[in-house]
Amino acid sequence: MELSEVSRSMLFRCPLCNADIMVNDDTSLLTCQGCQAVSIVERRHGTIALKIHTKPTNTTKSQDRKLREPLSLGKLTKELVELKQESSTIRGRKIVGAFAGGICGTLFGYMGSLDLIGKDFGSGVTMLVCAAAAFGFLRFVMRDSAASASSINGKIEEIEFQIAERQKADIQRLFRNGHLD
Numbered sequence: 624m625e626l627s628e629v630s631r632s633m634l635f636r637c638p639l640c641n642a643d644i645m646v647n648d649d650t651s652l653l654t655c656q657g658c659q660a661v662s663i664v665e666r667r668h669g670t671i672a673l674k675i676h677t678k679p680t681n682t683t684k685s686q687d688r689k690l691r692e693p694l695s696l697g698k699l700t701k702e703l704v705e706l707k708q709e710s711s712t713i714r715g716r717k718i719v720g721a722f723a724g725g726i727c728g729t730l731f732g733y734m735g736s737l738d739l740i741g742k743d744f745g746s747g748v749t750m751l752v753c754a755a756a757a758f759g760f761l762r763f764v765m766r767d768s769a770a771s772a773s774s775i776n777g778k779i780e781e782i783e784f785q786i787a788e789r790q791k792a793d794i795q796r797l798f799r800n801g802h803l804d
């Protein structure tokens with residue numbers, strides 16, 4: 624019993640690429656790990672033979688290539704330009720926001736101080752609260768645009784890298800084709 628269980632799997636060679644293939648007793652179809660060819664296990668008169676069932680096709684390879692190159696160079700460049708525009712918009716918003724927040728904060732603070740000196744406590748406190756809010760807004764704008772700017776810069780770097788890679792691949796392809804011709 625134990626002996627027959629040990630001999631249930633046998634070592635064969637792939638009919639296409641000669642790679643080692645393990646054939647189990649209950650296997651009828653198996654895929655070669657070396658060339659991805661699918662072999663059929665034929666059992667006749669107590670002998671076992673492997674016969675090619677499906678040869679590996681190139682379609683899977685070309686699909687891989689399609690997945691690896693999702694965007695054309697033109698699309699990448701277009702996206703890069705858009706991201707750079709967005710980045711400069713954020714920079715502009717940051718300057719305007721900082722300017723507005725700073726001016727308001729300073730103005731409210733100044734008026735609040737004047738009111739306090741003039742002993743108008745109610746108005747003075749209100750002004751100082753507004754000043755604090757304005758500076759809070761200023762800090763928010765700064766932090767917010769810093770975060771979005773760094774995420775956009777990350778995207779820009781990634782796309783520039785992809786463009787460089789694409790150009791490198793194109794140059795290599797041209798070089799290879801030149802040698803093949």
Ligand SMILES: [Zn+2]
Pocket residue numbers: 637638639640641642655656657658659660
């Ligand atoms: Zn094979």
